[in-house]
Amino acid sequence: MDHICLQMHHHKSKYKTNLSIKEKEDWKAYEESGELPVEVMESLFEKETDQQFIEKFQFICIVMETLGLISSPLLDSEEELEIYIVPCMLRAAIPSRIQPILDKPSTVKTPVLCVKFDKDFIPQAIWDKIIAKCIHRFKPMEEDGYDQTDFIQRGFVCLAVDSLWKVVLNCHKNAMIVILFTRSKSQIPSGKGVKFREFLDFLLQTVLEMNHQGHFRYSYYLHNDYEFSKNEQMVKAEDLSELDGIFCRGGKGESCLSKKDYDIWFQPITEAQTSVKTVDGLPVHLPERKPSPKELGRISKFIGIYHLSFFMELECPIDTVDRFFLDYQKISRRVPITKSMVAFFNKTPKRGFSHIASAMTEGGMNIDLQTILEGANREDLLDDFDVPENLLQRPMSIDHVSIVSDFISPRESYILFLELGLKETIIEREEVSCINIQEQITTLLELWIKVEGEAATVRKLLQAMAECDMDIQGLVRSIEENI
CATH class of the missing domain: 3.30.310.200 (TATA-Binding Protein)
Structure with a gap:
């Protein structure tokens, strides 16, 4: 990596030469705004055919962002990254x-x-x-x-x-x-x-x-x-x-x-003040225990772009949150949010649902936690999909894994396997031992089927996929055609 960065520094003046008319216009816009489109970066990196820049593009961007040289703006969950902001090139402040x-x-x-x-x-x-x-x-x-x-x-x-x-x-x-x-x-x-x-x-x-x-x-x-x-x-x-x-x-x-x-x-808010704030105005029927990883996965769906404020209010160490967001940059925001909460509650077992509710309320997240917890695994989750009842009741088998795995989104596979009831430690073990995400999905699907046996039904799988907004209808068609 050091070699690549040195090569980039050595060749940086070449980026402004041999540009097409459009590339010159893009570069001028960048110099005026400090906003560098991803497609412009890729175009410039591709010019260095004798270097490794374009092959290592995503890795280089992660390193540059970690060093604070560029910044990807915080995006809504469905947005695609289109520009990087280069702080040293921003307009003078007013x-x-x-x-x-x-x-x-x-x-x-x-x-x-x-x-x-x-x-x-x-x-x-x-x-x-x-x-x-x-x-x-x-x-x-x-x-x-x-x-x-x-x-x-x-x-x-x-x-x-x-x-x-x-x-x-x-x-x-x-x-x-x-x-x-x-x-x-x-x-x-x-x-x-x-x-x-x-x-x-x-x-x-x-x-x-x-x-x-x-x-x-x-x-x-x-x-x-x-x-x-x-x-x-x-x-x-x-x-x-x-x-x-x-x-x-x-x-x-x-x-x-x-x-x-x-x-x-x-003046820090005292523990007594925190306790009062946590109880007042919050539903009294919240469970008085530590949330399970599966429940934290469900809650993560509603935290969204204000996750950092949420974790500050929860008093979760920011370095823990930062570590997970750095490790899981290219997948759903729900994954690092869930992993941060799991790590936090493992270290602070006396904290529970009321603390989550309080942190969400302080950040203006008017979400009823009880509704979130009760909403998953409802029978009506599959009402919008035309799935025969006999198919829903059918147990999965190891032979079905190759068909199912194509419809499991790597972006939220971690949340899916929590929904299916696999232990968080087992999922993490496979994250480390498997060569790639596709092998990890296949391995965990097989493990779920072996552990659950006859209880590993199509219904359970589709309900978990519904919680993760995955392609249910596509999987149903594929099962009907191939099984």
């Missing part, structure tokens, strides 16, 4: 563009948090990589009268943390300014910003260590302005932890910061 949003009477916002390094100079590449990793984890916010270029600029982003809260990150020289905001009539509760601040700590340390700059130190300040200005005066956060009422000065004048401002970013 932070004042979003001021009208923050000034709306319905907007409530946290005090401004500032991460300031002890060193006066921090390489811009550090901020570019922080921005890249945030773009990969959160979608740009949406607002009437604005487009994505207003919310993604060099060193500046405005992103949706979840369906309720938005965040502004503004990076300049040796500091990064952070503000959370939403539309509400309520005051911002103590501790609201703590989990996002801890996430930023994780992100900063990851990027610094990746760039061999883990020795860089920074401090937290509080402020009244999300824009940088001359002669500004911020308040060191630790000072506010001891003194109430300290003045700061930004581009819009002076204001007094209080201990309440400090608590929003630094």
Whole structure:
């Protein structure tokens, strides 16, 4: 891999030569926007016929993204990746563009948090990589009268943390300014910003260590302005932890910061507060136990693009979530979400359904967990499909595996086998031991049939496939034609 990256660096100037008219237009658009279409990247890599670039295209992109050189935007589940964002090529930031949003009477916002390094100079590449990793984890916010270029600029982003809260990150020289905001009539509760601040700590340390700059130190300040200005005066956060009422000065004048401002970013919500929040307003009939991997697989379907906010609220370690999303980049988002939850609940067996419900509620996911758990394996799941009852009752046999495996989507095969009742440890064992995903699917299907025997019916298989949105009708036709 090192050899390939060195070759790419050596040949990068060639990418801009011998371009067709369309390729020149695409390259100019990229230089102006910082958005690099996947098809343009592939076209450029194909020009290097004496190198391994195009053969290793997906691998190279994963490495470049891990290093923060490019970023794939967070996509909805059905979207195909069409562009990479290159943070160092984004347009110059105009932070004042979003001021009208923050000034709306319905907007409530946290005090401004500032991460300031002890060193006066921090390489811009550090901020570019922080921005890249945030773009990969959160979608740009949406607002009437604005487009994505207003919310993604060099060193500046405005992103949706979840369906309720938005965040502004503004990076300049040796500091990064952070503000959370939403539309509400309520005051911002103590501790609201703590989990996002801890996430930023994780992100900063990851990027610094990746760039061999883990020795860089920074401090937290509080402020009244999300824009940088001359002669500004911020308040060191630790000072506010001891003194109430300290003045700061930004581009819009002076204001007094209080201990309440400090608590929003630094006062963790206590276990007692968490317990009350978990019980109040939630269904009392949720099971009082740890969810099974199969149940977590069902729940994962409803977490979606705001998964990171969900895991922050759940207090699941972000490095665990990151590891699974890195390992399972090219398949359904449900898989790393499920695996992250399984790992978390294995380590915290005293937590259960109420904690999941609370985390979903905090992120604006108005989903009834009980409905999710009861909804799977219903008889009416197959009502939309014309399947004869005698076929549904038929037991599967090892001879059928080659037919069935063609209709099992590799993107969600992990969820399917959880639905079929295989233990999570068994599925993971085959992930490691099998040469490829198709062999893994075949092996696990055979194992399910051997374990279940006569109970491994077509009905059970189709119900599991329905939970995973797989091609039921295609499989039914194939079974009728070949069995």
